[in-house]
Amino acid sequence: MVRRLMVVFAMGCGVARAQQPIGTVGIQNANVAGALEVSNGQAILVGNTTVTARDHTAEIELKRGGTVRVCATSGLHLTSGQGATGQQPLMLALDRGAIEVQMAATTHDMVMTPDLRFTMRGDGPLDLQLRVTRNGDTCVENRGTQAPVLNIADQFGETSYVLNPGQHVLFEHGSLKEVVDHESSSCGCPSEPAAPTMTVADALLNAGDASKTAAEQHPFPAAVSAGLAPVAVPQAPTGDLHEQVAATLSSGEGADSLTPAAAPDPKGKTGEAPTSATAQTTTPPNSPPPTPPRHGFAHALGRFFRKIFGD
Numbered sequence: 499m500v501r502r503l504m505v506v507f508a509m510g511c512g513v514a515r516a517q518q519p520i521g522t523v524g525i526q527n528a529n530v531a532g533a534l535e536v537s538n539g540q541a542i543l544v545g546n547t548t549v550t551a552r553d554h555t556a557e558i559e560l561k562r563g564g565t566v567r568v569c570a571t572s573g574l575h576l577t578s579g580q581g582a583t584g585q586q587p588l589m590l591a592l593d594r595g596a597i598e599v600q601m602a603a604t605t606h607d608m609v610m611t612p613d614l615r616f617t618m619r620g621d622g623p624l625d626l627q628l629r630v631t632r633n634g635d636t637c638v639e640n641r642g643t644q645a646p647v648l649n650i651a652d653q654f655g656e657t658s659y660v661l662n663p664g665q666h667v668l669f670e671h672g673s674l675k676e677v678v679d680h681e682s683s684s685c686g687c688p689s690e691p692a693a694p695t696m697t698v699a700d701a702l703l704n705a706g707d708a709s710k711t712a713a714e715q716h717p718f719p720a721a722v723s724a725g726l727a728p729v730a731v732p733q734a735p736t737g738d739l740h741e742q743v744a745a746t747l748s749s750g751e752g753a754d755s756l757t758p759a760a761a762p763d764p765k766g767k768t769g770e771a772p773t774s775a776t777a778q779t780t781t782p783p784n785s786p787p788p789t790p791p792r793h794g795f796a797h798a799l800g801r802f803f804r805k806i807f808g809d
Contacts, residue, residue, distance in 0.1 A: 518586060519544050520578045521560040528556035528568065547576050551595075555687050562586055564601025569629075569687035572596055579606075596629035598686045603646055611636055613672030615651050616661075622646035627686035634672035637685035640665050650674065 520543040523530060529552065533545030543549070549556060550573040558566040558576070562585055568574045572595020578586040587606035590599065599609070603624035609616040611630050616638075618624070625641040626648075638661060640648055645663040652658075657674040661667065666685070670676035 518578070518580075519561045520547065520576055520586070520588070521558045521562075521566075523549055523556055523558045523568075527552055527554050543576060545578070549574050549576065554690060560588075560601055562588070562601070564599075566590065566601070567598040567687060569596040569598070570690070592628060592630055594630050594632060596627070596685065596687055599624055599626040599628070611672065613653060614669065614674070615653060617649045617651075619647040619649055627684070629685045630672070634670075636669040636672050637681060637683060638667055638669070639681075639685045 522540045522542050525536065525539055525541050528541070529550045530541040530543070530547060531550075532547035533543070534547055535542040535544065543558070549558060549568050551568040551570050553570055555570055556568045558568065560566065566574070566576075573593050574595075574597055575591040575593075577589045577591075580586065585604065587604070587608075588601075589608045589610065590597065591610040593612060601624055602621070603618050604621045605618050607618060607624075609626065609628065611628070613634060614636060616626075623642060623644055625645060627637075627639040627641065629637040638648075638650075640661050640663055643663050647663065648661040650659040650661055652672075652674055659669075659674045659677070666681050668678040668681040668683075670678065
């Protein structure tokens with residue numbers, strides 16, 4: 499749906515003419531696909547482009563003025579056209595994740611999610627924070643008293659909602675009929691930890707950390723805690739007690755057998771853990787002597803050869 503609307507928008511804006519650059523983004527913080535040029539570590543976005551932020555926020559500097567911050571792990575589609583006044587109409591399509599838009603918006607601009615479509619009732623300084631979670635919850639904050647009024651419609655055009663300047667709402671599951679009017683959670687990028695300062699001595703002591711990957715150095719990034727990225731299955735901490743199943747391979751008189759060994763029970767019969775560090779086994783008085791262990795097939799085979807060839 500989003501891709502089809504992007505094509506329609508592009509045709510309506512006359513992108514068949516010579517394209518003007520939309521903006522630039524640093525390739526060190528984002529994966530960029532589509533029409534682009536690369537120069538001095540910057541991707542110059544031309545035409546239909548997709549910017550996917552890595553584990554940090556990727557900031558797009560718009561050619562028309564303003565910025566779009568693509569939050570960590572989020573993906574944003576950008577399309578532009580030719581405007582009659584020389585300013586490019588811009589469409590931003592967010593699949594999942596979060597963005598922060600700061601630009602001088604016009605009535606020709608559009609912002610989209612998989613469920614909703616945002617247009618401006620008038621020109622004005624747009625300071626928009628938008629977040630879409632995996633279940634479709636859409637958090638929107640139209641910041642600033644001078645911000646343009648936003649018309650919000652669903653993709654089928656059956657329902658609409660007017661978002662005034664300074665209003666902060668949540669559309670549950672992307673539905674305009676399930677609105678939390680006074681949302682308090684942030685709709686923008688999650689806060690990222692500041693890079694720690696390191697002395698020369700610390701750098702020498704921690705030289706071995708340079709070989710670690712970003713995932714090893716930051717096992718729980720802010721994007722995961724904010725719901726923008728899938729959560730990995732946590733590993734059990736070292737030192738905890740776990741149930742384990744062991745198996746011993748023994749040889750009987752008939753055939754080999756694989757016998758599972760029971761996991762040790764840390765508690766005694768009374769339910770209390772033993773107080774002694776070393777467990778001791780005692781034999782009750784007047785008990786029969788222990789049965790000598792039976793020898794298996796390998797031992798019998800050895801005795802057979804010793805009888806033939808001597809000890």
